[in-house]
Amino acid sequence: MSAPLSPIALHKQLSRIWGTPPGWGRLSSVNHTILGKRFMLVALLFFAIGGLLAMLIRAQLATPHSAFIGPDIYNQLFTMHGTVMMFLFAIPMFEGLAIYLLPKILGARDMAFPRLTAYGFWCYVMGGSILIVAMLAGVAPNGGWFMYTPLSSRPYTPGINADVWLLGITFVEISAVTAAIEIVVSILKMRAPGMALARMPLFGWYMLITAGMMVVGFPPLILGSILLELERAFGLPFFDPERGGDPLLWQHLFWLFGHPEVYIIFLPAAGVLSTIIPVFAQRAILGYRALIAAIVAMGFLSFGLWVHHMFTVGIPHLALAFFSAASALVAVPTAIQIFAWIGTLASGRPRWDVPMLYVAGFFAVFVMGGLTGVMLAMVPFNTQAHDSYFVVAHLHYVLVGGFVFPMLAALYYWLPHITGRQSLYRLSVPAFWLILIGFNATFFFMHVTGLMGMPRRISTYPSNWGWDWLNLLSSVGSFILTMGFALVLADLVLQLRFGKPFRRDPWRAATLEWAMPTPPPHYAFAALPRIERRADQLRPAEIGPVLARGDGYLGFARDGQMETLGVDMVSGEVEHVIVLPHPTFLPLWTALATAAFFLALLFGQYWLAPLAAVVVVALFLCWPSRLGRTDDLGPVDIGRGETAPYDGEASGNICVLANRTALVTNGTLFASLLFGGLFLAVVAPN
Amino acid sequence: MSGQSRRALLLLFAGFSLWALAFVVFYALQALGCAYGWPQHRLILISAYLLAILAMAWLAWATPHWAGDKGVLPIAAKWANRAALAATILILLPVSFASACI
Ligand code: HEM
Numbered sequence: 001m002s003a004p005l006s007p008i009a010l011h012k013q014l015s016r017i018w019g020t021p022p023g024w025g026r027l028s029s030v031n032h033t034i035l036g037k038r039f040m041l042v043a044l045l046f047f048a049i050g051g052l053l054a055m056l057i058r059a060q061l062a063t064p065h066s067a068f069i070g071p072d073i074y075n076q077l078f079t080m081h082g083t084v085m086m087f088l089f090a091i092p093m094f095e096g097l098a099i100y101l102l103p104k105i106l107g108a109r110d111m112a113f114p115r116l117t118a119y120g121f122w123c124y125v126m127g128g129s130i131l132i133v134a135m136l137a138g139v140a141p142n143g144g145w146f147m148y149t150p151l152s153s154r155p156y157t158p159g160i161n162a163d164v165w166l167l168g169i170t171f172v173e174i175s176a177v178t179a180a181i182e183i184v185v186s187i188l189k190m191r192a193p194g195m196a197l198a199r200m201p202l203f204g205w206y207m208l209i210t211a212g213m214m215v216v217g218f219p220p221l222i223l224g225s226i227l228l229e230l231e232r233a234f235g236l237p238f239f240d241p242e243r244g245g246d247p248l249l250w251q252h253l254f255w256l257f258g259h260p261e262v263y264i265i266f267l268p269a270a271g272v273l274s275t276i277i278p279v280f281a282q283r284a285i286l287g288y289r290a291l292i293a294a295i296v297a298m299g300f301l302s303f304g305l306w307v308h309h310m311f312t313v314g315i316p317h318l319a320l321a322f323f324s325a326a327s328a329l330v331a332v333p334t335a336i337q338i339f340a341w342i343g344t345l346a347s348g349r350p351r352w353d354v355p356m357l358y359v360a361g362f363f364a365v366f367v368m369g370g371l372t373g374v375m376l377a378m379v380p381f382n383t384q385a386h387d388s389y390f391v392v393a394h395l396h397y398v399l400v401g402g403f404v405f406p407m408l409a410a411l412y413y414w415l416p417h418i419t420g421r422q423s424l425y426r427l428s429v430p431a432f433w434l435i436l437i438g439f440n441a442t443f444f445f446m447h448v449t450g451l452m453g454m455p456r457r458i459s460t461y462p463s464n465w466g467w468d469w470l471n472l473l474s475s476v477g478s479f480i481l482t483m484g485f486a487l488v489l490a491d492l493v494l495q496l497r498f499g500k501p502f503r504r505d506p507w508r509a510a511t512l513e514w515a516m517p518t519p520p521p522h523y524a525f526a527a528l529p530r531i532e533r534r535a536d537q538l539r540p541a542e543i544g545p546v547l548a549r550g551d552g553y554l555g556f557a558r559d560g561q562m563e564t565l566g567v568d569m570v571s572g573e574v575e576h577v578i579v580l581p582h583p584t585f586l587p588l589w590t591a592l593a594t595a596a597f598f599l600a601l602l603f604g605q606y607w608l609a610p611l612a613a614v615v616v617v618a619l620f621l622c623w624p625s626r627l628g629r630t631d632d633l634g635p636v637d638i639g640r641g642e643t644a645p646y647d648g649e650a651s652g653n654i655c656v657l658a659n660r661t662a663l664v665t666n667g668t669l670f671a672s673l674l675f676g677g678l679f680l681a682v683v684a685p686n
Numbered sequence: 687m688s689g690q691s692r693r694a695l696l697l698l699f700a701g702f703s704l705w706a707l708a709f710v711v712f713y714a715l716q717a718l719g720c721a722y723g724w725p726q727h728r729l730i731l732i733s734a735y736l737l738a739i740l741a742m743a744w745l746a747w748a749t750p751h752w753a754g755d756k757g758v759l760p761i762a763a764k765w766a767n768r769a770a771l772a773a774t775i776l777i778l779l780p781v782s783f784a785s786a787c788i
């Protein structure tokens with residue numbers, strides 16, 4: 001390479017290469033920083049919509065005999081609330097966080113397949129919009145977020161309400177599966193040189209297992225949706241007992257996805273906690289190896305307990321016992337993690353700050369949800385509490401405690417990274433207390449109404465069963481909760497507007513994402529570091545300026561190419577140079593064609609669907625056209641006096657790994673199909 | 687070296703993969719046995735149970751460990767595999783007494 005540039009000149013060169021064009025060109029962005037932010041922003045929007053629906057639900061349930069919205073709309077509201085929160089808020093939220101954060105924490109310049117990130121983002125936005133538009137048009141799905149058959153089969157749900165769910169969600173799932181494959185590949189192949197798996201920060205481990213779970217957890221739901229849609233559109237009998245199907249098959253397929261899903265949501269949040277807690281405890285996390293084992297155990301065990309959602313459907317004792325034991329057992333790896341966090345805090349020198357408030361809130365709320373979870377895992381108790389408000393209370397204690405609280409901690413922790421400004425903290429503290437008090441007021445009383453026999457999903461109730469006061473209190477609580485969230489929002493806006501800028505690493509953290517300027521430049525690192533120790537025990541304030549000087553790997557701009565490094569999966573030794581694609585509108589067009597496919601099915605225009613599918617495939621075939629090169633160059637300079645070949649000339653490159661992962665997804669899809677066939681042949685009554 | 691550490695990564699997931707396989711096999715054996723009214727249903731279930739435990743116990747003890755930074759994965763693998771063994775014993779224990787068919 002030529003003479004080294006000054007840091008400023010290097011920054012300018014790299015910015016020019018990695019930047020996204022202005023104006024409409026923004027829609028062509030494939031950059032992980034930009035797309036991560038967009039994912040999280042849209043997820044927040046859906047959170048607000050889901051919250052609004054919850055308010056309407058609670059307004060309806062505040063008093064007995066309420067005539068506020070009536071059963072038809074009510075069914076749409078609670079279905080959409082659950083659907084929006086699970087599929088359009090929680091999953092995309094942690095995907096966005098992972099896309100934004102992973103390359104920065106692991107020391108790469110972007111994710112493995114930037115255009116796939118963009119395609120996933122557009123699929124998410126469009127699929128989500130289909131659901132919201134349908135709701136505004138009054139034809140939202142209304143069979144619950146679990147879409148139980150035969151209630152959601154054609155005879156009992158005519159119209160397009162159920163199709164909106166099946167097609168919209170499958171569309172959104174595309175983005176979840178593409179993101180999962182990309183996350184697996186990026187974590188395994190794109191870390192800073194020297195960052196062996198054994199040195200990877202726990203956030204990487206958590207996301208690796210989460211993404212792995214998505215790879216095998218989502219196919220059952222996708223298969224279920226396809227089969228149910230086939231049944232609804234063409235009358236094929238899979239789930240309708242009238243025609244020889246079995247509604248339980250749907251429940252199996254749904255919960256085979258649905259239960260792991262709960263852990264898919266919790267694990268990234270736990271990854272956040274494992275990243276934040278050591279920083280505030282001012283010591284390394286306790287039990288790094290035990291935590292890895294616990295995460296692996298949790299990832300697997302959570303697949304072995306889907307039937308605990310079906311304890312009351314009439315299955316043999318033996319199966320009840322299997323699934324009850326597995327459900328109780330999964331509390332063990334959870335407890336190991338909780339003890340590791342508490343131990344880290346107890347043996348460190350804890351420092352107070354706003355993220356820690358939410359960490360404390362997490363402990364209180366999540367542990368309580370975990371306890372009711374173990375209660376529900378016991379078959380006799382489950383028979384009592386099944387489908388009562390007790391379950392609603394439990395699920396919100398785990399979901400809000402285990403996801404929303406850690407995400408709020410993450411918000412206060414990483415927002416300075418995104419904006420380059422520090423929080424003012426005037427509103428943060430009252431906001432936290434409103435949220436904590438409001439949350440408990442809303443959901444604690446649901447345990448009681450549940451035990452008093454109030455079933456979930458009812459739109460109104462008589463006043464002589466003693467549920468009135470408790471429901472009113474829940475509703476008041478939910479409004480306090482909303483005020484808390486509104487204050488958080490105000491707090492954010494104030495921080496964006498008036499927060500004071502800082503130099504680098506405001507929390508004295510020990511992970512790589514703080515070793516870059518904030519707000520982060522598009523290229524993330526001006527040069528990639530060499531990691532010599534556990535990568536959650538680094539000194540970003542010292543590494544940062546060195547990297548900014550271009551002192552490290554790839555600390556230069558070559559031929560206007562976007563370059564980053566690929567490493568050996570386990571040892572983290574450099575294997576090849578990865579050349580990433582420039583901004584392009586292709587992902588947007590492909591997502592639009594995909595949307596056309598789903599809309600054609602939704603409106604019953606079956607002639608149009610294959611056409612759209614052909615366009616999708618054709619567009620995908622255009623993707624590789626300007627990538628790769630036609631000649632071999634051999635090893636090229638990567639800085640620090642080392643060389644490495646381009647990815648096209650290396651054997652273990654990211655495309656190979658991505659294809660293998662995608663094959664696993666396909667394999668799971670077919671295995672689920674096999675399971676469905678066997679189930680109908682062997683277990684189903686006719 | 688790389689071959690050794692790659693094995694460590696595989697071992698990290700081996701125990702619980704085996705556990706998942708056992709889980710599926712048991713679920714299938716239980717359902718098939720009931721559907722076709724196997725006479726030796728319980729015997730088959732219990733033999734499969736012992737077989738699964740044996741395989742997992744072998745795995746849990748055979749997982750090697752090295753010291754230092756290199757040891758992180760193998761030690762995590764060892765713990766994961768022992769956890770998988772414990773999970774197999776506990777979760778599948780009911781095959782020895784619970785009624786298998788409705
Ligand atoms: C923020 C305040 C929230 C309030 C006030 C709230 C309120 C409610 C209520 C009252 C129901 C029961 C509806 C019915 O069955 O009639 C419900 C259901 C549900 N909520 Fe929430 N919720 C909130 C947040 C969340 C979050 C953050 C999530 C997930 C991340 C979530 C996921 C669900 C799900 C999946 C259901 C469906 C449960 C079922 O019937 O299977 N909720 N929510």
Ligand SMILES: [Cu+2]
Nearest residue numbers: 259306308309
């Ligand atoms: Cu579950």
